[in-house]
Amino acid sequence: xxxxxxxxxxxxxxxxxxxxxxxxxxxxxxxxxxxxxxxxxxxxxxxxxxxxxxxxxxxxxxxxxxxxxxxxxxxxxxxxxxxxxxxxxxxxxxxxxxxxxxxxxxxxxxxxxxxxxxxxxxxxxxxxxxxxxxxxxxxxxxxxxxxxxxxxxxxxxxxxxxxxxxxxxxxxxxxxxxx
Numbered sequence: 001x002x003x004x005x006x007x008x009x010x011x012x013x014x015x016x017x018x019x020x021x022x023x024x025x026x027x028x029x030x031x032x033x034x035x036x037x038x039x040x041x042x043x044x045x046x047x048x049x050x051x052x053x054x055x056x057x058x059x060x061x062x063x064x065x066x067x068x069x070x071x072x073x074x075x076x077x078x079x080x081x082x083x084x085x086x087x088x089x090x091x092x093x094x095x096x097x098x099x100x101x102x103x104x105x106x107x108x109x110x111x112x113x114x115x116x117x118x119x120x121x122x123x124x125x126x127x128x129x130x131x132x133x134x135x136x137x138x139x140x141x142x143x144x145x146x147x148x149x150x151x152x153x154x155x156x157x158x159x160x161x162x163x164x165x166x167x168x169x170x171x172x173x174x175x176x177x178x179x
Contacts, residue, residue: 052157055074056076058079060074061074063086125140134156
């Protein structure tokens with residue numbers, strides 16, 4: 001049995017609605033290729049002008065390759081910035097949050113991948129794909145940002161990716177570099 005703090009009914013309904021909507025969008029949008037590999041080739045995916053997530057309007061993505069790990073960001077000007085942690089050096093960020101700091105924690109399996117979502121007292125949302133050793137995290141300022149983050153990161157597809165509009169993929173060191 002898992003204990004969690006009691007939340008007001010309206011907040012529980014909103015959270016459940018958002019999680020349901022995000023899950024449905026993932027099932028409708030994402031191809032069934034999540035379970036193909038444990039080692040995403042994100043750098044080659046982005047260099048081929050494909051995004052590892054479905055980007056909402058106005059968002060850009062940047063992946064910065066590393067030696068044993070990669071990182072990156074998804075962002076919109078004057079909006080939400082989501083940090084991306086990929087591979088070996090990061091582990092499961094959702095599992096490393098101090099339990100006293102967790103407001104809510106939910107787990108679900110999407111297209112064969114276990115996904116762990118943790119929302120903290122400091123208003124950070126962490127979404128981890130443990131088998132893919134991939135984490136997304138952001139400071140959430142309002143319910144719209146929570147919705148936008150879930151709608152994008154739950155479509156994570158590291159093998160095939162998604163076609164994007166011109167200018168939405170920013171090369172490392174490019175003019176819109178946010179690193």
